[in-house]
Amino acid sequence: MKKFDAIVIGMGPAGMAVSAMGAAMGLDILAVEKRKVGGECLNCGCIPSKALLKAGEANQIAQNLKKYGINAKVFTDTKETLGIVREKVGRINGKKMMKAFEKVTLLLNEGSAEFVNKNTIKVNGKEYSAKKIFIGTGTEPFIPPIPGVETLTEQNMLTNLNIFEQENIPATLTIIGGGAIGTEMAQAFSRLGSKINLIQMDEHLLPAGDKDAGILLEKKFKKENIGVYNSTKIEKIEVKDNIIYTHTSNGVFEAEKILIATGRKPVLEELKLENAGIKYNRKGILIDEYMRTNIKNIYAIGDCNGYALLSHAAMHQGMLALMNAINPLPLKFKRSKYFVPWSVFTKPEVAQVGLTEKAAKNKNLKYIVIKKDFSSYGRTVADGQPDGFIKVITNKKGKIYGVTIIGEAASEMIHEWILAIQKNLTMFDILMTQHSFPTISMLNKMVAEDWMMEKMNSTFLQKVIKFFI
Structure with missing residues (x-):
């Protein structure tokens, strides 16, 4: 039995980070992946969804050239769209990417890994330590126990695992779930010709985020003829003559296919964690601040620990875990020190870091809200992208508790706020940072200016200023 410095089970974003960095450090790494390198993110998640969203955006622009003063007759055919999405994913997941793992011993498509003990795993009958x-090992789609869901087949029930494998854009599609997957796929398929109805039990789209952002996104969806039904209970699903009937508290919806986007569940059963004494619950493997399980030489990274089901969080956790694993000193890297943002790539985009207004209120914080509309800035109006806002949860001293951005380039603009919160910078620091004009990021500075103007709107302060002028 060959012994390695480290074994990595699962080659999604978390495992890829550990494998590539560990090998670069000279460690002897064994990596096990039962399907494809890249995990769900690259193969059937965030990367193909962006390719499909871009195709939908291109079609939307082509159909609306008149708003840019361009008169043209355009006929679009989307029959090859999904094939091109798959081709792009294949191009990314090629020799260039795999070069990062050429020093890694990779067991690919040889079966699942299972624990023998805390230092040993078994793959396809062979043991490695x-x-x-x-x-x-990531997560997989959670299928809720809706009466009748068991009658659906792989052909008419879609999840992120098979949605990009379709040959054609469905004419009608019912989507259950208003989170990132549900909203992104609703807009992408709608813009490519599908008639969409999105149904969810929560009161607004993107329920983990800011309510105002969810409401604005819903308004945009309705302008694009996407049906949105919030606070809706799903009673049962029926299939008759190849049509899916979704019975809800808001009526019955018909579609040729249905997308289930109702969350994720960890993939743990096949690991036989009990053989190594590893503790876990229904949300995932239990970890401490340093990404360690209760068995101190074993780390759980990425979605399988249930901490933050996001690819960038998984990559970051992998990096932290490896750094902690090779660090002999008691000073370790705590995961809670690093803020986890999220972004949704609809149009308009939505991005969030730190507390929402609702969360700040629940914590009884003394906060103020500074909100800046995209429509107040010449660049976004000139671009034809005036829908959106920045909402900052702060206080009179300028401490930043959280930021929500909805609008063009929100996913890029949020990074300045992540760094600010993580480094305990204030609204004054954002204000005093020069931003290139007329970038969309100038809105970050403008919202900080509004915070300062609000501070200046004090009778006492105005008297002091007049005294010294």
Whole structure:
């Protein structure tokens, strides 16, 4: 039995980070991946969804050239769209990407890994051992126990696992779930010709985020003829003559296919964690601040620990776990020190870091809200992208508790606020940072200016200023 410095189970974003960095450090790494390198993010998640969203955006622009003063007759055919999405994913997941793992011993498509003990795993009957083991097996779609859901087939029930494998854009599609997957796919398929109805139990789209952002996104969807039904209970699903009937508290919806986008669940059963004494619950593997399980030489990274189901969080956790694993000193890297943002790539985009207004209120914080509309800025109006806002949860001293951005380039603009919160910078620091004009990021500075103007709107302060002028 060959011994390694480290074993990595799962080659999604978390496992890829550990494998590539570990090999670069000279560690002897064994990586096990039962399907495809890249995990769900690259193969059937965030990357193909962006390719499909871009195709939908291109079609939307082509159909609306008149708003730019361009008169043209355009006929679009979307029959090849999904094929091109798959081709792009294949191009990314090629030799260039795999070069990062050429020093890694990779067991690909040889079966699942299962624990024998805390230092040993078994794959396809063969045993391998290591000083450190990193679990990064990710999650899979959660299918809710809706009466009748069991009658659906792989052909008419879609999840992120098979949605990009379709040959054609469905004419009608019912989507259950108003989170990132549900909203992105609703807009992408709608813009490519599908008639969409999105149904969810929550009161607004993107329920983990800011309510105002969810409401604005819903208004945009309705302008694009996407049906949105919030606070709606799903009673049962029926299939008759190849049509899916979704019975809800808001009526019955018909479609040729249905997309289930109701959350994720960890993939743990096949690991036989009990053989190594690893503790877990229904949300995932239990970890401490340093990404360690209760068995101190074993780390759980990425979605499988249930901490933050996001690809960038998984990559970051993988990096932290490896750094902690090789660090002999008691000073370790705590995951809670690093703020986790999220972005949704609809049009308009939505991005969030830190507390929402609702969360700040629930914590009884003394906060103020500074909100800046995209429509107040010449660049976004000139671009034809006036829908959106920045909402900052702050206080009179300028401490930043959280930021929500909805609008063009929100996913890029949010990074300035992540760094600010993580480094305990204030609204004054944002104000005093020169931003290139007329970038969309100038809105970050403008919202800080509004905070300062609000501070200046004090009778006492105005008297002091007049005294010294």
